[in-house]
Every structure is written in C-alpha cells, then in structure tokens.
Amino acid sequence: MAQGPASYVNPFIGASTSEGAAGIYHGLGKTFPGAATPFGMVQLSPNTITGGDNGSGYSYEHKTIEGFAFTQMSGIGWYGDLGNFLVMPATGPLQTAAGSQQHPEEGYRSSYSKQDEKTAAGYYTVQLTEHNIRAEMAAAPHSGMMRFTFPAHQQSRIQIDLARRVGGTSTWQEVKVIDDYTIAGYMQCTPDGGGWGNGDGKGNYTVYFYAQFSKPLSKYGVWSADIPDGWTRKREDIESARYRQQVSKAAVLPGVKEKAGKHLGFYTEFTTTDQEQVLMKAGISFVSIDGAKANLEQEIKDWDFEAVRRQATDLWNKALGKIAVTGGTEEEKTVFYTALYHTMIDPRNFSDVDGKYPGGDGKPHTAKNFSKRTIFSGWDVFRSQMPLQTIINPAVVNDMVNSLVTLADETGNHYLERWEFLNAYSGCMIGNPAVSVIADAWAKGIRGFEVEKAYTYAKNSVEKFGNGGKGYSAGGLSVSLTLEYAYFDWCLGRLAGALGKGEDEKTYTARGGNYRNVFDPGKAWFRPRNEDGSWQPWPEDGRMRQGYGTIESSPYQQGWFVPQDVPGMTALMGGKEKVLADLTAFFDKVPENMMWNDYYNHANEPVHHVPFLFNRLGAPWLTQKWTREICARAYHNSVEGLVGNEDVGQMSAWYVLAASGLHPVCPGSTRYEITSPVFDTVALALDPAYAKGKKFTISTRNNSPANRYIQRAWLNGKPYTYCHLDHADIAAGGTLVLEMGREPNRRWGIQ
Template sequence: MQKFLFILLGLLSHNVFSQNYSQYVNPFIGTGGHGHTFPGAIVPFGMVQLSPDTRIDGSWDGCSGYHYSDSVIYGFSHTHLNGTGVSDYGDIMLMPTMGNASFNPKDYSSKFSHKNERASAGFYSVKLDKHNIDVRLTATARVGYHEYTFNKAGVANIILDLNHRDKLLEGEVRIIDDKTIEVFRRSEAWATNQYIYARIEFSKPMKIVSTIANGTQRNNFYSGTQLALAFSSKVKKGEKILLKVSLSPTDYDGAAKNFLAEAKTDNFETIKNQAAADWNKELSKIEVKSDDKNKLAIFYTAMYHVFTQPNINMDVDGKYRGRDNKFYYAKDFNYYSVFSLWDTFRAAHPLMTLIDRKRTADFINTFIKQREQGGRIPVWELASNETECMIGYHGVSVIADAMAKGITGFDYEKAYEAAKNSAMQDIFGLDAYKQKNYISIDDEHESVSKTLEYAYDDWCIAQMAKILGKKEDYQYFMKRSQNWKNLYNPNNGFMQARKNGNWYEPFDPREVNNNYTEGNSWHYSYFVPQDIPGLIEAHGGKEKFEQFIDGIFSAPDKTTGREQVDITGLIGQYAQGNEPSHHIAYLYNYVDKPEKTNEKNKYILDNFYKNSPDGLIGNEDCGQMSAWYILSAMGIYAVTPGLSEWQTTTPYFDEIKIHLEDGTIKTITKNTSKNELKYLGFENVKAFKDLKYPQQTASPIIAADRLFDFTSQVKITPLNEKDKIYYITRDEDDKNTEKTYKLYKEPFIISKTTQVSAYSERNGEKSGITISNFNRRPNHWNVTINANVHPQYTAGGKLAIIDGINGDVNWRKGEWQGYQGQTFEAVIDFLSPQQISHISSTYLQDSRAWILMPKKVEYYASMDGKTFILLKTVENNIDPKDEKVQIKDFSTDILPTEARFLKVKAYHYGKLPEWHQGAGGEAYIFVDEISVK
C-alpha cells in the first residue's frame, strides 16, 4: 500500500504562524452550480452567518439563500445553511433602501453586479445599484455587524421583514429606544419549530415610518404572523449607518447578554480584522505549500467550508434551548447545532478528530444532551429540531471514531448508552432489520441503503462496546454488522433489494429508485466499510474485487430510473458529487493496487474542485465535499471511521504541516520510510486484523409468482450453498399455528393464497426468517389501462390495481401505480355481465412529492366495451396544499346495474401551481386498488 513520510518537528504551538492563510479563502466557491454555499460574513463555527439573499422561493439551488447566477439582492439575513439540499434559515432580514419605504420584496430589493461584490474570510461587501448604497458586513460568533454607506442624500430606510423566506409562526418587535429594538422570530421550514431572538442597535436614532403587524400594534410593541417594520432617518451624501445585531436561541435576555459580550466596539474594522484573525487561527492548523494560487484557494476555502458548521448554539453564559424546547446550561462544553451526519461522518468529522479533538468532544457532549432531551442522538439536527432527514444513526460513527482515537472530554458510558439506544428503536425499518437481519421493500423504502448503513453503525457500536468491556453487546452488534450479507446477491456481486422474500426484479445497477438513498446499486455495493475483507471474499478474492472496483469507473456514465439531482461528478457510475461514492477509490488499497487509488484521486482533485463559483461538483453538504478534498490532498482518508487508522495515497501537495492540539507538528512529504511511518502511526496497518466476526448466516431467497391464477411453484435458495433450509407453509385455510419447520429438499406447488416462511442454517447458526406471501387472484378479470405508467411506479404491472393487495401510506414501498401529467383511465373486463352496486378506487396524496389527488373520478359502464354510460362522478375534497400523506377511497354506491365492462377515469391535477416548490412541473396521480361489488 502507498506510504509517505510524516516528520515530527517538535513541540511548536500552532498559534505561531508566519503566513496569512485567510487571504486564500474565496467564499464564492460553491455559490454557483449546485454547491449551495453562501458568500457572507462568518467566523469559525459561529451562530451568525450574515449573508445576502438572492433567493426567496425555497428553490433547490437557492438552499443557502444565494446563487451566483442571480442579479437581485432581497436583503441581508443572519442565518444560512452551507451546501445543504433542503432550504431553511434566512432569519432576521434587514435591507437598506432610500425614499418611500415599501414591504414588497420587489420594491425593496436591488440589482447588484458581481464587479461590485467582494468576499473574504469574515467579510462581505456589495453595492446596491437601485439606490447607490454600499453594504459591508462582518461578524463575531453571535453578532452581525452592518455598515451601510448612502452615497446620495435623502431619506434612508432600513427594512426589517420577518416574513422573509420561511413561514413565520410568531413574530415580535419591541422598541427599547430610538436606537435599539428587540426581535423574536419563531418559524417553520425544514426545522418545523425554530426560535431565534435578536437585539438590534442602530448607530443613530431611527424613526418607525411604516409597519405591517396582523397581531398587536401598541406601546412600542408589534406582533403577528405578518410582521415588518421600516426605520427611517435623513442622511447626508456619504453618510454611514452602522447596525449591530446579536442573536440568541433562548430569549431576549440571551440576546442582550450576547450583545454586551460581543458588540462592545463600534469600530467595524476592528471586528473585520478580528474575524480574519479567527479564521487564520483555524486555517493555520494545516499548512500546505504550493506555487499554484488556485490550489491554495481551493484548499483553504475547503477548510473554511468545513469550519462553517456545526454552529455554536448557546448564549455566552452557556444557556441553550434543548431538543425538548426547555432551557439548559452547558457545563464544561460548548453546545452546537446543524449536524448533517449522513454526509459529515465520512470525512468532516474524521478530519476534526485530527485537528480539533476538543471540539469533537463538544459535538459528542451535544449528542448526549440531545439524546437525554429528545430521545435519540441527532440524525440531521437543525436549530434544536430533528428533521429526520437522510438515514442511519451516524452520530454513533462520530462517537466510535473519537473513542478509537482516544479523544476524551465526554462520558464514554453515556455516549455508549445513547448510541445503543438509537440502534434499538422500531422506526425507519429497524423493527424489520432486528427481526430478520435485513430490510425489504415491503418493510421500508430505501431498504438497501438503510440495511447497509445500519450495519455499519452497528459495527461502530460494537467497537464502543469492546472498548468498554461489554462482551455480550460486542458480540450482538458485531453480528448485526454482518447484515449486509442478506442483500449481497452472489449471482451478480451487487447489493440488491429484496421484495416478498425474493430478489427485486427487473434489476439494473444504474437505476436510481426508492430502494436506495440518493443513489443506485453501483454506489451502495461498495458500502461495507466495517468488513472490507468480507466483501472481498464474497466477490471471490482480491483480483475479482479489483475488477468490480474497475467496473464502477468504467460503466456508462448515465444513470437510469428517477432523475436524482444529487448524483453529479460522474466517472462511469462513480459520483464524486454525492457522498456514497467518497470512499470507493481508496478500496484499491485493499487489493494491493495503491497506484489506482492515486490515479483516481488525482483525477478527482484536478477536475472536480475549482477556484470558481461552480468549483464544487455537488452540494457542499456542511463541509463533507470539502473535507474529502482536504484529506485526499493531504494523502489520507478514513475509509472506516471507528478504526484508528487512515488509508493513504500520494499527497497532492509537496509538503503539508499538521499542527496538533498538543503543540506538535507533523509534516507530510511524498518521500517514505517504513520506520518513520511506524513511529508516527499513520501507516496503512493491516485493516481489521484484530476483529473477529461472528458467523452470519444469510436469509434464503423464496421465489414464486406473487399473484397466480391456479397454481405456482415455490423455490427456496440459500445465499450460501453450504446452508441447509427449513420451511413451513400456511395457506388461507390453515388453522395450525404450531407448525414445525421441515427440511427443504425441492420446489413445491401451492394452489391457495399461502405464506411461506424459511430460514437457513449452517453449523448450528440460523439465519433470520424470510417470510413471503403468494396470492391466488381474487378475480380473473382483464384490465386495459389507457395511460402510460411511470416506469418507477409500476407496482409490478397492470394487474396490481385489481389484485386485492392494498398499497401502504408509505408509497415508496412500490405498491402504487404512478401516472404523471395525464389522466388515468382503466377499463376492466369482467368477462361476463355482472351486477354492480358499489364501485371503489383508491388514490394517494403526498403534496411535497408532487403526488396529488385526482380532481374527480368518473365511473362508466358498458356491455360491449365501446359504448359507455356515465354512472357516477366523485369529486375530490382534499386540499392540494394539505401536506399530510394520505389515502382517499373515491367510492360510491350506485343503482344496481348490469355491465360487462367498467371504466374508471381519474382526472389529473395538472401543472403544480405557484405556491408549490415544484411549480410548473406536472403532478402525479397514484392509484392502487379498484374494486366492485
């Protein structure tokens, strides 16, 4: 494996540096393309992210509030998200204007030009063209500083609009005096219940000239869910107005305390210089040398993006708002928010274990408190809200990695208890995962990804248990960590979804569908970081696994199935723009081909990171995209967080110095020495050498026709040819609940609706039980559908709408047929005239997913299949704005009618309206069961 030199330079403080590394930061990197970053003023891990907003529509490329392609600024708000895929924040928005004050965003917004825009670490400036106003911004951790220069004489306004971007649930403005106000904002977006308080001080007296307040307006107090105020003052040409805005997640008192602590000076330049110094202190932890200024800009901006979050989320006295919405005080640690853990466990958090061990402990202490106050450690926590975004419980990876690397400063037992608690829930498919050792399509959507990521997280918990001497837990979670074997198809080498006990077909590893999270089988078939030797063995050895790694890079670079905007930066099917691919190039190290790791990584570093607004190939994702760059440029990567080792590759820079918290410096060069590597502990030690995995017997495959006419053959196959299979059957008439499993010898025939249960056994070790249900058709009707079903949502074919099997409210399990932008029409042939008195058809609504109820459903009857008579029209009564996922039965009684044919016509909603995030797109109709009595 590739090795390089780390040279110990001695006990030197990293605070002593001779170079200004903040000068290389370009905050515009990632503000174009799909990077979703913002260019505003921040300090490392600060509560304030003071930045311009050019997007107020919640669009995907406007998640951060800013996109480089825009030419209009609506205002400057104090909170922003760095590179996420969901829109939120934009709190406490202020905008300077002149003349008559207006609360219409079209009126108070202004054109701007990038030629008059500047951004650096801790600073942002722009000229607002509409009224020739120069804006400069800087910040401390909890205070935003604004400087507005009015280049014309006249009446200056400062607009405070609390209805900016997301939904205002409660708003208050308190007038303290003519220079000071207090603001409360409770809002709903991705975080459904976000609290923020602010104290705003103007540098000169300001007069309220206009208000919108649909609640209270009296005694210098304004409230409501529609709330905006305009503050005005006459200004001379060239006059400046300065604003200081402190934030607090707790209350007005917290905002006041934060103001007193961090807004002591009125000197804008002092704060700007301090912000740059704060950045330089953090950035100097890793020194790289290069004559290429673009490479320096990319590297140090990457560090800047990693240090943008998580954000301090407590007042200066330690008071914070817990996950239960109660107040607490952090003792001996700092409390943080914004944990994009599905992304950041892979590289951002491992990087922090190297250069910021104290802050890593603070993150884990935050996890422990959130578990105590909210029931679980965070999944994707935002502003003291759990968004439940993405999958897994990857906080356990952060904890295990810290424990493996000897980081202290948190209670190991409490951290372990919190981690174990997450793994023992019965949510998001975990109940099925615990019972049968994998998740199937029938249990939960994104079943493959969830199974694989849970298995890795379980391995992390096992490593904690080992450190703490919990032998039984260690064995239990190590065994669970082998659950990936239940979804590994030995016939093709891919991780494949299972449905009703069988492999889900048709299968295309390039297909993006609801069985994977933001990816396809190519991306997830390499995700066994906890047992790479086991994955290699499953493929038949290193040579064959090397060919499999080659395969993802040489595959056609087009995905099939659902359009997934996150899948970018393709080399074959490898997607650098999304996280599931990030470790794959390093797997060549495990098959003794480090030169291939070097080659792939250099290509990625050369081509997918640029010093330009579109310089990130995908969402920044709270620093993960940049953390991959930092580690890979240094020549190290944590393929398996939770192991104390790093995989290595050729460094991108000739020399890298890492300043550690103990004062020592490690220098990386492209030279190598085995003795020096061994001494410094950064070599590629043989992975997993001390880990012993309990035997995991994979659950067998049960294959038969899920829906059959008269009989069907059942075949049961083990995933390991050495396994024996035992099974039982229960048909619809079977009353025997105490059946004994019998040895399976050969396929057998069923003729009734039957449930088949089976398990594999090897050396006395039993697998989980596979349960499959096979249904004899409840009717023998024919059906013709006069609409084109979406290939992602076929539910197995046209008979699905008359098979007697009802779709679940979780439509991603695949039991619904989906039709986009068209009216659904089905004609059922009963084969002979039937007496009809009741008709039913069911539909689903998930407004956020573009699935809306039909406007109306019409039922027609015919004897010849040509001439149809309208029997009944059933109108929809569910509001398309209702975001609850729900099923509606459009059923009706009719006068007894004899007919051979029934036509069902469901009229689609049409194009999504302006209020919808997907405005202009075509809505779906999701239909399942049509029944007749």
C-alpha cells in the same frame, strides 16, 4: 489584503444552487458567500431568493438581492431554513414586500453590481445599484455589524423583514423599541411556516435579536401584513402571488414602539448626505433577548467596523492555521483553504456567551465543560468531515457528541438523531451516523462525555432503526438501509468492545455482517428484498438502476459500502482480481468533469470512501492516481467549483483530507489510508488536550502533478512500507516522508 491562510479563502466557491449548471435537481455547492466566523452562531450573508430548493438563500447567477440575513445554512438542499433577520437599506418610499426576481421594482429587493460584489473570510460587500447604496458586513461569533454607505437623500432607510425565512416564513414576531438607538425582539419559526424540509424537517426555533443603529431612531415604524387565520404558510404558500400581494399591502404603522404579529417588519428613516455611512449591529440568541444583548455587548462594544472585520480575519487565520501547506499552485491553495474554511461553518455554536442554550425540552440549559453545537448533517459528515475534525478540532467532535447525547436526554427520546437541526429530530436521510461519530471519537481518545449514557442511546438508536430480526431491511431502500445499518451495528460492536461489554460486542459485530443478506449470488451483486425474503424484480439495467433499493444512488454505487469488512465484501463479489477490474471500470467511466453520473459519483456521499478501497485491495497506486484526479477535476476556484452539495462540510473535508494524503475508509477504526498529497508539505497542528505531539507533518520529495505515485516512505526517519497509518501515529506527532515518482511502485504499500 489579509495575510495568512485566510487570504486564500474564496467564499464564492460553491455559491450556486443552479440546477442547469449541475445537470441535476440536487444543484451545485449551495454554499453562502457572506461573513462568518469559525463555527459561529451568526452568518451575515446576502439572500437572493426565499423559495425553491435554495438552502443557502443565495445563488450567484441571480441578478437581485432581497436583503442580508444574520443566519444561514451551508451546502444543503431540502428547501433550507434560517435566513432570519433580513436587513435591507433603501431610499424613497417604503415597500413592505421583497418583490419577485422578475419584477424587483415591485418590492424592496435591488439589482446589484456583480463586479463590486466581494467576499473574504469574515467579510462581504456589494453595491446595490437600484438606490446606489454600498452594503458591507463583518461577523463576530454571536453578533455582526453592517455598514451602509448612502447617497444624499431625504428619505434613506434601513428596514428589517422580521418574517423572512429561507424556504418558508417565520410564523410569529415581536419587536420593541428600547431607546433612541435600540430595538429588540424575536422571530418564532415553526414547521407550519415551512423551512427545513418544508416543515417535514420539524424546524422549530426562536431567534432573539438585540440591534442598535449608529443614527438615532427619530422616524421609525412597523409594517404588519394581515395573514388570514385560514391561510397555510408553507413554502408554496409564501411563494404564491396571493401571499406576496397580501404582504405588499401590509399596514404601515409609523411611530409604533411595540408590536406583535404574524408578518412584521421594522424600519427607521433618516436624511443622509452623499457617502454618509450608517451602521447597524445586532446580537443573536436562540435563548432570550437578554442573551442576544449580552452576546452583542461582549463582542462588539463600539462602532469600529474595521475592528470587527480584523477580529474575524484573526479568528480565521488561527483556525485555518491548523493545517499549513507548502507547494501546490495558487489555485490549489485557494481551493484547499476555502475547503478547510467550509469545514468550519458547522457544527456551529448554539450557546450564548454565558453558556446558555435552548434545550430539547424547550427550556434554557447551561452547557458545562462543552459548547453546545447544532446542525449535524449525519449521513454526510460521518464519512470525512467528523474524521477530519478528530485530528484538527477534536474538541468540536467532543462537543458534538455531548450535544447529541444531552439532546437525546432533554427530549426524552433517548436515541440519537441522524440529522439534527436546532434541536429538531428531522429524521433526514438514513442510518445511525451519530453511532459512527461516537465510536470514532472514543477509539481516537476523544472521551469527554458521559460514555455510559452515550452508549445506551447509541444502542437504543440501532435497535430502533436497524435490520431487525431478519438481518436485512426490506422495501424501496433495502440495499442502502441494510448496508448502512450493518456498518453502524459494527461501530456499536467496536464501542462495546472498548467498554468491556463482551456480549454486546459479539452481538453487534456479528450484525456488522448483515450486508451479506442482500447479496444475490445469482446476480453477483446487491439486490433489494421484500418483507417475505423474496428478491425484488431485477430491472433491465440491473445494478445501474438509480433508486433500485437505494437512496440517491444505484446498487453499483451503494454496493461498495461495506467499510467494516472489505475482505468479506471482496470474497462475496468474486475475489480480488474481479473486484479490482470492476472498481477500475467504475472510475474509468466517470465523465471528465466528474459531475453527477452513474459511476464514481463524487457529487454525492455514498461513494466517498471508494477511491481508498484500492489500498485495501493491494493496488494502492490506484488510490494515489484517483484521489489526485478527483482533487484536480472535482474541485476548482470558481462559483461552480464543487460538483455537488457542500453538505455541511463533507464535500470540502474530503478534499482537505485527500489533498493532505490521508483519508479513512471506516470511521470507528483508527486506520487512515495513505494517498498522494497535492502539496509538498502538509503540517497538521495537534491539540495538546488530545494528543501527545505538537504537529504531524506529511512531507514529500519530487512531488508534482506528474509525480503522483508513492515510491518509498519513512515514518520518523524509519522506512515505512504500509499504505495506511494509525491515528495514534498522528497524535504522537512526527513526520511521514513520501518519495514521489512518475510511475507506480507496485511493491510499496501492498502488505
């Protein structure tokens, strides 16, 4: 077994999309269990389902596997995307359709042995029981290798479904046999083929591949399904019996060396002896076949599968080694390092090994002084995921800012996308999260981007999407929009101030107070307004009503989102004592398992900062109590170990920060709240390009599950009486020592 922090990673944590287990249509973690590298372009993972709201293409309880893809998304709903270049080993007659979960025998999907399914950081293996084939995969940053162990058979095969895509289909493919061992081609994925948001997410990308086999291509061919021109090809279309039937009777074309079409697959057949291993390796690019070839040739030069696996493990040990913990249980270490692992899937590298990436104008560009990154789940990740990276991977944050700014440039949109997916302006969720990420980066000294351009596009964003002249947003999302836009305006005000733009600083900081405009003193809570300023009718269940002026929350849950002005929010709500009582009830009523609920709903993002508000309200011991409770009750070493969607690193980043003893309330400010660490020591390695110190350590005395309350603290040997820490203190390096005890010390940290 791998040594080092990678040995603690369990990629099965969260690998379920089950609505039944979650009790809500959002499902559970929606992570994928396959092989990846830190922020890598390629993820080699089993896929158990193409349709439905199964963003990762996999759910642990499914009993069959339809293939192993080279690209996956982590922790998302909205039907999902990627899952391209689906490879499947088989024996016997060729089948051109995957078949259904109910009738796997009708296609190439296979049952598999659950006890033989194993995964680790960078590696995955499973025994396919229908044809008795072992499948193994190991990832490199832009490429990957699969190893298949076949039984003795006259007709063994590796087949590749080039049309396959999670939540839809690729709409055009091309494949070409290059030589006796090599194929190359591409798959075009447009919104017409569903995918991200079933096409509404505007996912529009081309995956290029360059693939080689260890056994020569002596008997090979292509299959091509005739998809009539009049047929639509969204998610519900490709799930239909009509469509599946059309694919199952695809024309099989033996010996064809080159083919383009709407629904293609490629196969190579050979005779195998018992336990014979046949390997396939491929490079992926979003730019060109030449890019895919260069990616493969640089990363995987031979057929040494174990070397690829070892290299992936080494990459993970190095990446995960940025945080070293001692103490805690073995389960807590597994939960912690798997969470840290999940924060390093995205934002993934979008550039080839030569720096080329597909631009927002559809042309190739070359990244200079940064790595082009993609998959920015803005509404989720501005809260914990990007703040975590400002400490341990500041270069990734710098890359992400550059990537968003260059995209705004290349598209000619000149505003920042809130949920970027492979250059698509998907418009998913709400707010202007990129403005928060840029303000937070600048405040923390992460500044390797064109700041004037970034500032202009940030300003354009808040002007395009905001509370406007009325100072509030009306309509069905009135509360959520008003509160979130007010925070993002405040972020722009902070950035303006830092850049010496005095007038803008005044304007946008003042707009940060617009949250007051949807507070109804008569109801003593936030309430949605109509365009004419009138209040929307107050429902019987009042602020508890899910979706009442809110998105994926209730006014009770969303109403705590005034991170930029907690004192102002507290005064509006009736003062500290009233707010503390309300907030205490908000937590006390949470179900034991912390699954989706009407109070502190850790399963979704709007409340993720709320446990740290107790620090701001003069009751830091309640922050300490509740972050320990959430860490223990909402995160487990199990498939259903996440109470909600992973959301591209956000759910896991919350745990990494809270379990380390730090978390921001308000990104854009350099303040972190101090809380009770799960571990005895947490050492954060710092990047010398962005920090003066080498590491910052949070160390405890007398720490245990019972001793969860901070009694006293010392920063670099001097008594420390604050329940918060500045980013500059972390970046300088040093040690924060926390003395823990069984009872709250109500005098510590209340300034």
